Amino acid sequence: MKERDVIAVDGPGAAGKSVCAEVAKRLGYALLDSGAIYRTLTLLVLRSQIDPHDVESVARLIKCNLGCISFWNNQLIFSGQPVRDEIRTPQISALVHHIAKIPAVRKLVVPLQRSFGAEDRLDIIAEGRDIGSVIFPEARVKIFMTADPSIRALRRFDQYREKDPAYAGTLDQVRNELRARDMEDTTRPESPLIRLPEAVFIDSTFMTKQEVLDKMLQVCYMRVAV
Numbered sequence: 438m439k440e441r442d443v444i445a446v447d448g449p450g451a452a453g454k455s456v457c458a459e460v461a462k463r464l465g466y467a468l469l470d471s472g473a474i475y476r477t478l479t480l481l482v483l484r485s486q487i488d489p490h491d492v493e494s495v496a497r498l499i500k501c502n503l504g505c506i507s508f509w510n511n512q513l514i515f516s517g518q519p520v521r522d523e524i525r526t527p528q529i530s531a532l533v534h535h536i537a538k539i540p541a542v543r544k545l546v547v548p549l550q551r552s553f554g555a556e557d558r559l560d561i562i563a564e565g566r567d568i569g570s571v572i573f574p575e576a577r578v579k580i581f582m583t584a585d586p587s588i589r590a591l592r593r594f595d596q597y598r599e600k601d602p603a604y605a606g607t608l609d610q611v612r613n614e615l616r617a618r619d620m621e622d623t624t625r626p627e628s629p630l631i632r633l634p635e636a637v638f639i640d641s642t643f644m645t646k647q648e649v650l651d652k653m654l655q656v657c658y659m660r661v662a663v
């Protein structure tokens with residue numbers, strides 16, 4: 438039986454990884470947005486009203502409610518509803534790295550990610566922080582994508598304003614949010630974001646979305662041929 442193809446894309450927030458959705462479409466692959474899982478768990482914590490910094494209570498809550506999270510038709514489902522933009526708020530962005538750094542939480546989420554599309558042996562492109570290092574170390578293609586922090590902050594600021602015209606945050610606040618997340622994501626003891634030596638490096642600082650897309654497709658096709 439043919440092995441399913443896995444493309445792993447890791448990198449910090451607002452680095453340009455959202456292009457993965459278009460890459461997936463072009464290749465006919467399913468897309469796993471692993472950050473969406475951590476964001477959904479953060480939403481769960483916020484709705485529960487427990488102290489998000491009480492590590493044991495958070496881990497217990499998530500363990501008991503993990504069954505509320507699933508995939509249907511490659512779409513992330515939470516409590517029977519498709520997960521949409523409600524997980525992309527500044528409030529969740531400010532908290533998600535605290536939830537994602539809890540080892541017990543990560544342990545629970547690993548099998549969920551590995552099960553994505555596995556039953557149907559779907560080819561997938563998966564994006565996040567530990568995809569190439571922990572979730573799919575066997576991935577055929579690994580990409581590490583980043584961009585200058587000031588450009589990333591500007592991109593995220595524009596996204597917030599586009600989604601919510603009443604958004605009142607400042608560029609400085611967004612820059613600080615990303616900086617705090619970068620710090621936590623790269624220094625946590627459990628599956629930190631790292632640049633693997635075998636990963637193709639893409640710096641999207643001066644690239645348009647189209648250029649990032651072309652580059653990613655080129656990398657994926659090139660690796661198909663060898």
Ligand code: CDP
Binds near residue numbers: 472566
């Ligand atoms: O969209 P953005 O790039 O800002 O972030 P995301 O991919 O939605 O991930 C949100 C947060 O989830 C990250 O800052 C990490 O703290 C966590 N995360 C993680 O720890 N491991 C992953 N594989 C994916 C996300």
